[in-house]
Amino acid sequence: MDIRPFYSGSKIISGSGALDALSFELASVNAEKPLLIASDIERTAEKTVAKALKATAAVIGGICRLQSGEKNSAKTIAETFNRFGCDSLLAIGDADLINAVKAARVELSFGKAPAEIDFTQPAPPRRSVPFVSVAVLTPEIGPLPNELILDSGACITSPLFYPDTVFIDPRVTGKSAAVSKRSEIAAAASIFAVFALSDTQAHPAVRACAHSALQQVCEAIETRSRAEQTRLIANARFLSQIALTGVRFVPEIALLPFLTDGRNPTETLKTLFEAALPTLSFAKDDLSQIVIKLVPNNNAGSGKQTLRSEFETALLRLTQRLVPNSAAPKPSRSELFKAFEAVKESALTAEQKNECLKILQIQMEGTE
Amino acid sequence: MKTPPYFEFQSKVQIFAGSNSLEKIGKDMEIRGVSRPMILSSQTVARSGLLNFIEKGYRPGMETGVIDTDIPADSDLETVRRLAALFTEKACDCLIAVGGGSVIDTAKGVNIAVSLSCSNYDITPYAGAGMVREKLKPLTVVPTTSGSGSEATIVAVIADTAQSKKLLFTSPYLLPNTAVLDPRVTLSLPPLLTAQTGMDALTHACEAFFCLAHNPISDAFALEAIRTIVRYLPTAVAEPSNEEARLQMAIASNLAGTAFSNSMVGMVHSIGHTVGAIAHVPHGACMAILLPYAMEYNARKAGERIGALLTALGNEKTFLSTPKEKRTQAAASSVRRLNEKLKTLTNGAHALCFKEYRSKNGEAPVTQELLPRIANEAINDGSIFYNPEELSKADALRVLEAAYEGVPLN
Numbered sequence: 001m002d003i004r005p006f007y008s009g010s011k012i013i014s015g016s017g018a019l020d021a022l023s024f025e026l027a028s029v030n031a032e033k034p035l036l037i038a039s040d041i042e043r044t045a046e047k048t049v050a051k052a053l054k055a056t057a058a059v060i061g062g063i064c065r066l067q068s069g070e071k072n073s074a075k076t077i078a079e080t081f082n083r084f085g086c087d088s089l090l091a092i093g094d095a096d097l098i099n100a101v102k103a104a105r106v107e108l109s110f111g112k113a114p115a116e117i118d119f120t121q122p123a124p125p126r127r128s129v130p131f132v133s134v135a136v137l138t139p140e141i142g143p144l145p146n147e148l149i150l151d152s153g154a155c156i157t158s159p160l161f162y163p164d165t166v167f168i169d170p171r172v173t174g175k176s177a178a179v180s181k182r183s184e185i186a187a188a189a190s191i192f193a194v195f196a197l198s199d200t201q202a203h204p205a206v207r208a209c210a211h212s213a214l215q216q217v218c219e220a221i222e223t224r225s226r227a228e229q230t231r232l233i234a235n236a237r238f239l240s241q242i243a244l245t246g247v248r249f250v251p252e253i254a255l256l257p258f259l260t261d262g263r264n265p266t267e268t269l270k271t272l273f274e275a276a277l278p279t280l281s282f283a284k285d286d287l288s289q290i291v292i293k294l295v296p297n298n299n300a301g302s303g304k305q306t307l308r309s310e311f312e313t314a315l316l317r318l319t320q321r322l323v324p325n326s327a328a329p330k331p332s333r334s335e336l337f338k339a340f341e342a343v344k345e346s347a348l349t350a351e352q353k354n355e356c357l358k359i360l361q362i363q364m365e366g367t368e
Numbered sequence: 369m370k371t372p373p374y375f376e377f378q379s380k381v382q383i384f385a386g387s388n389s390l391e392k393i394g395k396d397m398e399i400r401g402v403s404r405p406m407i408l409s410s411q412t413v414a415r416s417g418l419l420n421f422i423e424k425g426y427r428p429g430m431e432t433g434v435i436d437t438d439i440p441a442d443s444d445l446e447t448v449r450r451l452a453a454l455f456t457e458k459a460c461d462c463l464i465a466v467g468g469g470s471v472i473d474t475a476k477g478v479n480i481a482v483s484l485s486c487s488n489y490d491i492t493p494y495a496g497a498g499m500v501r502e503k504l505k506p507l508t509v510v511p512t513t514s515g516s517g518s519e520a521t522i523v524a525v526i527a528d529t530a531q532s533k534k535l536l537f538t539s540p541y542l543l544p545n546t547a548v549l550d551p552r553v554t555l556s557l558p559p560l561l562t563a564q565t566g567m568d569a570l571t572h573a574c575e576a577f578f579c580l581a582h583n584p585i586s587d588a589f590a591l592e593a594i595r596t597i598v599r600y601l602p603t604a605v606a607e608p609s610n611e612e613a614r615l616q617m618a619i620a621s622n623l624a625g626t627a628f629s630n631s632m633v634g635m636v637h638s639i640g641h642t643v644g645a646i647a648h649v650p651h652g653a654c655m656a657i658l659l660p661y662a663m664e665y666n667a668r669k670a671g672e673r674i675g676a677l678l679t680a681l682g683n684e685k686t687f688l689s690t691p692k693e694k695r696t697q698a699a700a701s702s703v704r705r706l707n708e709k710l711k712t713l714t715n716g717a718h719a720l721c722f723k724e725y726r727s728k729n730g731e732a733p734v735t736q737e738l739l740p741r742i743a744n745e746a747i748n749d750g751s752i753f754y755n756p757e758e759l760s761k762a763d764a765l766r767v768l769e770a771a772y773e774g775v776p777l778n
């Protein structure tokens with residue numbers, strides 16, 4: 001009866017008008033002067049957020065614009081924060097930017113860089129720095145909300161990394177730089193959710209988040225309004241990530257950073273997922289719930305197929321619909337071999353490495 | 369099941385669930401950088417030796433600052449003040465509440481008093497919505513009944529006995545940091561109480577799902593809770609020492625608590641609160657009796673959602689094989705069947721209708737004469753706000769009369 005711990009550290013505010021609650025949320029945590037940190041490519045989103053703050057007579061303490069892949073961005077954020085005398089962080093941007101804001105927040109609250117802190121027993125922070133984020137659609141796969149990637153590439157986890165609140169507003173998601181990649185993002189969220197469901201030791205709240213994520217994807221597919229569609233996909237992405245924070249190590253996902261050499265990570269994820277699906281175990285309840293979601297008028301489990309095969313067929317059809325097989329070839333043997341070597345040298349534990357290497361081996365066998 | 373155009377959801381509580389969860393509190397305290405808890409509990413719990421399991425998990429250098437078990441059934445300002453002074457005197461740095469709603473609410477009150485600037489530990493300036501705006505000291509909660517879900521709420525109710533009023537504190541900072549769901553804690557809960565608190569949890573989940581403030585995340589939490597309750601509640605009642613069933617009920621009650629603290633409850637609670645206040649019937653007993661009637665009553669406005677509960681009260685097959693127009697009634701009937709099962713398992717003690725309900729000393733506290741007064745006051749209860757269908761005094765009376773006799777509404 002060992003059940004994994006569960007924690008979801010962010011409040012989600014989703015909907016048209018979500019941003020109108022921004023100043024109220026900041027006030028509720030005694031924050032009056034947020035530093036707005038935005039990706040250079042998300043200027044439309046930035047303007048929408050600034051307008052929403054202005055409309056409620058809220059103050060912006062300062063603005064810090066970052067270019068994608070910029071070095072030392074955590075330091076830049078912390079310095080700008082101090083220079084303008086800000087009291088909270090408000091982030092709009094992709095995974096890299098959010099990661100930098102997490103690191104800056106640690107630095108501002110603990111007075112030390114994340115690499116210098118033992119997050120299994122950190123001393124209490126010197127001050128609390130509220131952190132809220134406004135979601136844009138972004139196609140990167142990681143890191144998860146409880147993860148922080150250090151400069152060394154090592155990944156550490158802590159409940160301290162979650163944004164306090166995540167705002168999902170169609171006015172922003174619908175104008176995200178990566179809006180054309182929304183199907184891909186929906187596919188990744190669905191795959192994450194299914195991987196989360198395959199951990200039978202996970203807390204049932206994980207199942208709730210995963211099912212809700214899949215439900216949001218199904219609704220998004222049926223939705224005509226692009227803005228609303230992107231909001232539902234952003235909801236699904238958020239939920240599937242929360243679900244994944246509560247499950248076992250998933251080697252197929254851990255492998256992605258080793259296989260993205262010039263290729264689309266979602267396509268790679270899809271390839272690995274398709275290979276893994278028949279080997280994953282699920283609770284029977286989950287199978288029928290998913291079949292009924294994906295094939296609404298089907299009488300789950302009573303057709304010619306078994307429930308399990310109906311389930312797999314429905315899922316493969318979904319990912320295929322969202323990410324049609326492209327011309328991009330599957331990872332080549334030499335690419336897989338390169339990943340194999342890189343995994344061996346990585347910071348993963350011995351057990352995790354083994355799980356990853358096994359998958360690479362199976363993929364390599366398939367390339368002959 | 370369309371996602372509403374706007375919703376909010378949060379469940380920022382670290383959850384440890386499993387057979388040896390009490391021992392994990394020490395590790396959690398280490399991560400939070402604290403080492404000297406004040407433990408609030410009841411004498412029964414202290415006598416049972418459960419607190420030893422918590423201390424067994426302490427890391428080197430950790431020590432219980434003080435244990436206090438003198439907590440009234442309704443938390444009040446006086447107790448909060450006394451305990452806050454004790455907290456300071458014993459140099460504690462965090463709180464652990466092992467108990468039911470009043471112990472948990474008292475701990476929340478003490479936490480306000482010791483974490484924020486309160487002259488003479490007076491927390492009244494923080495009463496109301498959103499007045500607590502800063503992080504408080506770490507609070508760990510171990511619920512000892514699987515039902516109320518208070519470990520998942522942002523609310524604390526503390527009585528101001530001098531002014532004879534109840535103060536309501538709501539703030540996201542009142543959410544406990546950690547909830548510990550350990551089956552050993554509920555093993556001694558008697559079958560009837562297990563049935564009643566379990567039906568309270570079922571009502572939280574069902575109302576969260578079909579009342580007006582539902583959202584796609586609380587829906588998923590609610591459905592997960594309902595599935596688990598239907599599956600494990602009868603076992604927990606029939607075999608009190610079944611650890612698996614106890615654990616699953618604790619988990620389900622927590623999921624349901626999370627669902628309703630995000631989506632609110634409705635008329636089952638409005639009428640139930642009033643029956644409880646006027647006739648002193650336990651909360652869970654009222655919930656068990658009233659739930660199927662509320663499902664029938666709300667059929668016109670929320671029939672589709674109530675019908676969708678069939679996927680969890682039964683399964684996907686039951687849902688699909690039941691014609692659309694019969695699903696609401698089928699959902700209400702499943703709840704009635706569960707109640708009947710619980711009645712058999714408790715040798716008739718679990719009441720199906722108010723006429724049947726007997727207090728410990730064998731009296732029937734709900735009489736037909738009381739029903740108009742209950743109906744009159746029920747429509748002023750705050751929970752009515754989120755009920756799908758309007759409820760007039762006459763409507764409430766109609767529901768109460770049916771629930772008194774045990775005759776379905778339709």
Ligand SMILES: [Zn+2]
Pocket residue numbers: 516568571572637651655
């Ligand atoms: Zn209740």
